Amino acid sequence: MKVLIIGGTGFIGPFVVQQLVEQGHAVAVFNRGRSDTKLPDGVQVIRGDRQELPKFVGQFKQFAPDVVLDMIPFFEKDALAVVNTFQGIARRTVMISSGDVYQAFARIHGKDQSPVDPGMITESSPLRSQLFLYRGSRTGEFFDNYDKIPCEKAYLSKPNLLPGTVLRLPVVYGPRDNQHRFRSYIDQMVEGVPAIRMQKEWGNFQWTHGYVENIAHAIVRAVTDERAANRIYNVGDVETRPFKDWVRDVGTQFGWQGEILLVDQEELPDSERTNANLEQHMICDTSAIRRELGYEEIVPYEEGLRRTIEWERTTDESDLTDIT
Template sequence: MKVLFIGGTGLISEAVSKLAVAQGIELYLFNRGERDEFVPEGAQVIRGDIRDAAGAAEALKGLEFDAVVNWIAFTPEHVQNDIQLFSGKTKQYIFISSASAYQKPQRSYLITEETPLNNPYWEYSRNKIACEELLLEKHRSGSFPVTIVRPSHTYGITAIPAALTSGKHPWSLVERIRKGQPIVIHGDGTSLWTMTHNTDFAKGFTGLLGNPEAIGEAVHITSDESLNWNQIYAAIGGAAGREPKVVHISTDFIAAHTPAGTADGLIGDQAVSSVFDNSKIKRLVPEFSATVPFAEGIKQSVDWFEAHPERCSVDGEWSKMLDTLISRHGVDAKLLSYYV
């Protein structure tokens, strides 16, 4: 099977690329070469930028694939370009959507693929929904063979996954925990959440490649393990070797006292309990099973960072923001207790 990944070296996709090659898939990666250390041996790399439509068409000229996966499509314009580029040149186009597109807050804590798509809180999610609608419309017209995959909070060895954290410097959270500095958990920390290791995601995903039963379908791929946020941060502390010093702060307060956009993903996704029914992916890919518990996965991440000290950078601005947030929350709590 001949497959093209647009991207293929990111947080989620690098694990899928590695497994695809191991399974004997003839894998091509089309990207700009910014994370070449995660290109698996055996994959063929085509240099280019998918945002340059003309350049991408030239770089991929004459090539056809059994499946094309775009790991970095985020807007309807992105997928419209792909429709023009790959129509008639692939038997399957897989769009990477997001489980954050599901209704927020949903009517039931248990999410299935039948859960409505509606997220008024996060533009990222609304754009993913618009992409899905465009692609399914093309599929229904008979002109484009699409499969939609919705990851939830997926991580790997290069990530320290959490809610209110530094995206560019994930080690910052471990650094604060080890120094005994307080960290913030939204709400009371008892809402449920699902963390999925990228190697588990990969096992479900590769089973969809070239799978005729997956054409025209949308499916999420997540772990079956559900933890509350207190348990998640306790596991991070366990991997870091120190119990976290925790301050619980309401999501609304966090949003009101952090820079614009900081809490968008929190409000639009992580603040709502999310537990997934994985019956559909298990039906489409019977061999799929998520086997990496979060306590084990986060330990692998901490070990990886410690083996790569150059990646243990600390985000001073983020840490300062957290200190300011905690300070303001403390002042407000004192005032409230005074007036009560």
């Protein structure tokens, strides 16, 4: 199979590329070349800006991808451009979406005042009614126009001419994570603090996670299995743990013997407080991709934590970057 990846050199993409190559697929990546990520031998690189996709139609036709995988569909116009460009060139598309499309996510951020839903989130759970959730609350064109819901609609708009697959990802962690989700806790463990304090609402909050190599494996399954056409899948671990348990498990892998203290918001500095509605959990049902595509984790939970800790401890503080 020939797979063209838009992006492919950020956090999750290199693991997807590696797994596809190991399985014997021909891979090309299309991006601006701003990353120094080393790709496996044999991967074709097409340098360009996704804002100018029509200019590269000749190179796309020459590669003749069976599937186009969009790792970075942030804006509706970009999703529509992919669909319009690759209709008649590729047989299928796969886009990386997010759990932030669900109504539950809007409740957490105070943008939806409906009652908390204690049930698991399935692919048919209600989506947000309000688009562009960050518009006005954060500065910058990215946050003004970011929304995965219109992107999903674009990718699923041509079920006969260019079937699409949507993968709604969880909180992803592991090597290359530029949000360094466990970094502050690992730093405290390195210092040997006897206790780690966290706001009790946050400590009890549950949001489905996934280790990066496992998430990449799920993406590869969707890319290489024709049964994924015109389907939407939640991706993530089977078990969703309270966040305090995640941190405790990190401590166990690290060898930290301290305790985790859940405290009232007022006992923490402003930088460690949250006013989010954390009574609404984000527990995603991932049974569909397991049942239909045979997905299962390739890296055990404890090993994923160990690899994450090892990477965080060998990553220089100056390498920390914010997600954009």
